[in-house]
Amino acid sequence: MPSTQPKLANPTLVTGATGFVGSAVARALLGRGHSLRLLVRPGGDRRNIAELPAELAEGDLCDTASLARAVAGCRYVVHVAADYRLWVPDPAPMLAANVDGTRALLLAATAAGAERIVYCSSVAALGLVGDGTPGTEDTPVDPDHIVGVYKRSKYLAEQAVRDLVRDHAVPAVIVNPSTPVGPRDIKPTPTGKMVLDAAAGRMPAYVDTGLNIVHVDDVAAGHVLALERGEIGQSYILGGHDLDMPDLLALVDDVMGRRTPRRARLPHGLLWPVALGMEGAARLFGIEPLVTREMLAMAKKRMYFSPAKAIAELGYAPRPARQAVADVVAWFRTAGWLPA
Numbered sequence: 001m002p003s004t005q006p007k008l009a010n011p012t013l014v015t016g017a018t019g020f021v022g023s024a025v026a027r028a029l030l031g032r033g034h035s036l037r038l039l040v041r042p043g044g045d046r047r048n049i050a051e052l053p054a055e056l057a058e059g060d061l062c063d064t065a066s067l068a069r070a071v072a073g074c075r076y077v078v079h080v081a082a083d084y085r086l087w088v089p090d091p092a093p094m095l096a097a098n099v100d101g102t103r104a105l106l107l108a109a110t111a112a113g114a115e116r117i118v119y120c121s122s123v124a125a126l127g128l129v130g131d132g133t134p135g136t137e138d139t140p141v142d143p144d145h146i147v148g149v150y151k152r153s154k155y156l157a158e159q160a161v162r163d164l165v166r167d168h169a170v171p172a173v174i175v176n177p178s179t180p181v182g183p184r185d186i187k188p189t190p191t192g193k194m195v196l197d198a199a200a201g202r203m204p205a206y207v208d209t210g211l212n213i214v215h216v217d218d219v220a221a222g223h224v225l226a227l228e229r230g231e232i233g234q235s236y237i238l239g240g241h242d243l244d245m246p247d248l249l250a251l252v253d254d255v256m257g258r259r260t261p262r263r264a265r266l267p268h269g270l271l272w273p274v275a276l277g278m279e280g281a282a283r284l285f286g287i288e289p290l291v292t293r294e295m296l297a298m299a300k301k302r303m304y305f306s307p308a309k310a311i312a313e314l315g316y317a318p319r320p321a322r323q324a325v326a327d328v329v330a331w332f333r334t335a336g337w338l339p340a
Contacts, residue, residue, distance in 0.1 A: 008036075008055050010073065010074070010075040011034070011055060012074060012077070013077045015038075015061070015077075015078070015079045016039075016079070017036075018047075018048050018049055019048065019080070020186070020187070020192075020216060021080055021177060021180055021216060021219055023048035023184050024219065025219075025220045025224075026038065027052070028221055028223065030052065035054075036052065036053075037054065037056075039067075039081065040058055041059070042058050042060075047186060057069060057070040061081060061096075061098075061100075061102070061105065062096055064104045064108070067108045068108045071108050071112040074112065076114060076118075077109040077114050077116075077117045077118070078118045079117065079119050080223075081097075082122075082157075083097040085288075086190060086294065086295055087279075087289055088150075089283055091149040098153035098154060098157050099153055099160055102119065102157045103157075103164065106170050106172060110168065115171065116172075116173065116227060117173070118174075118230070119158075119174050120175055120177065120223065121154055121157065121161070121174050121175065121176045121235065123176050123178045123179075123212070123239070124150060124155070126141065126176060126237070127139035127140045127142070130300075132302050133304070134304040134306035135305045137235045137236070141155060143155065147298050148298065151298075158174060161174060165233040172232065172233070173233075174235035175219075175226050175235070175236050175237075176235055176237045176238065177214065178237065178238065178240060179191050179213055180216040181327075182217055182324055183327055183330075186335075191211070191213075192328060195252055195328055196332055196337060196338070198252040199252050199255070203263065204264060206246070207268065207271065208268075209299035209301075210243065210244045210303060211242075211243060211248065211304075212239045212242050213241055213321045213324055214239050214241070214307075215318065215327065217327075218240065218316075218319060219238045221316070222236065229315070234313075236309055236310040236316070237305050237306065238307060239306065239307040240321055242305075248325075249263065252325055255329050256329070268296050268300060271291060274291060275292050275293045279293065
């Protein structure tokens with residue numbers, strides 16, 4: 001088990017390795033010969049790293065002393081951990097983890113002599129064109145019109161990383177994954193749950209939007225490429241393929257081997273009072289709402305992005321979206337969430 005591994009010389013620290021993207025990144029790094037140290041929260045779910053040969057360092061993004069211990073002796077740091085929730089009644093803990101925790105970790109890693117750091121941001125931190133034109137790393141962001149606490153936290157965190165590169169010589173490269181799907185989505189993520197529900201025949205209706213779908217293992221490979229080839233201070237979109245919601249659902253149906261059923265398209269305005277009611281119930285009973293006003297506001301724009309820069313400069317090569325959907329469906333079957 002990982003907890004019995006001896007101290008490693010010059011390991012690569014990965015934060016967030018117990019999660020969906022982080023566990024894929026850890027496996028990709030192992031495949032490139034890295035020895036790993038994984039930052040894990042005390043008492044956290046460690047199923048995704050149970051079989052990985054890695055040293056564990058217990059800590060938390062909001063515990064600066066634990067971060068200093070985790071980065072000690074590490075040659076590289078790949079920071080994937082984040083508080084990722086689309087509903088938070090109190091934004092303070094998310095901002096503390098995603099913004100302040102990122103700043104503290106990168107400063108600690110630099111002070112400890114890390115040669116290179118890869119920071120996993122998100123396309124949530126980037127600007128959106130919204131009309132079907134893919135956004136790029138240079139698409140302008142209007143800070144006053146960022147929708148949702150999570151998006152704001154990732155935008156502020158990315159700006160903090162850029163400031164650290166400029167003012168403190170932090171050797172960081174930024175990557176911006178789009179919407180990953182694939183194996184080990186144990187929560188599952190909102191997109192993973194949507195694929196699961198569609199595959200199980202539990203999606204008679206949908207909200208019209210557009211997403212950039214990418215295989216989680218391609219996102220992981222992109223982190224490794226950024227570590228090996230990325231330019232300090234630059235950002236790279238790790239995306240896949242733009243799909244509107246009907247096309248994505250049709251891909252799921254195709255993978256399941258069935259004809260696409262008739263599904264109702266739900267107007268955003270119709271769901272607004274539903275979201276308002278669910279938010280009220282969530283605050284009252286401490287449950288997570290199925291839909292929120294922030295979700296609906298985000299869905300109004302097609303969240304399309306271009307990975308052209310990563311393809312040209314890193315050698316990044318995302319596989320077809322159908323393969324990503326097929327792999328997550330296969331994993332859901334293995335997990336027992338879909339019939340074999």
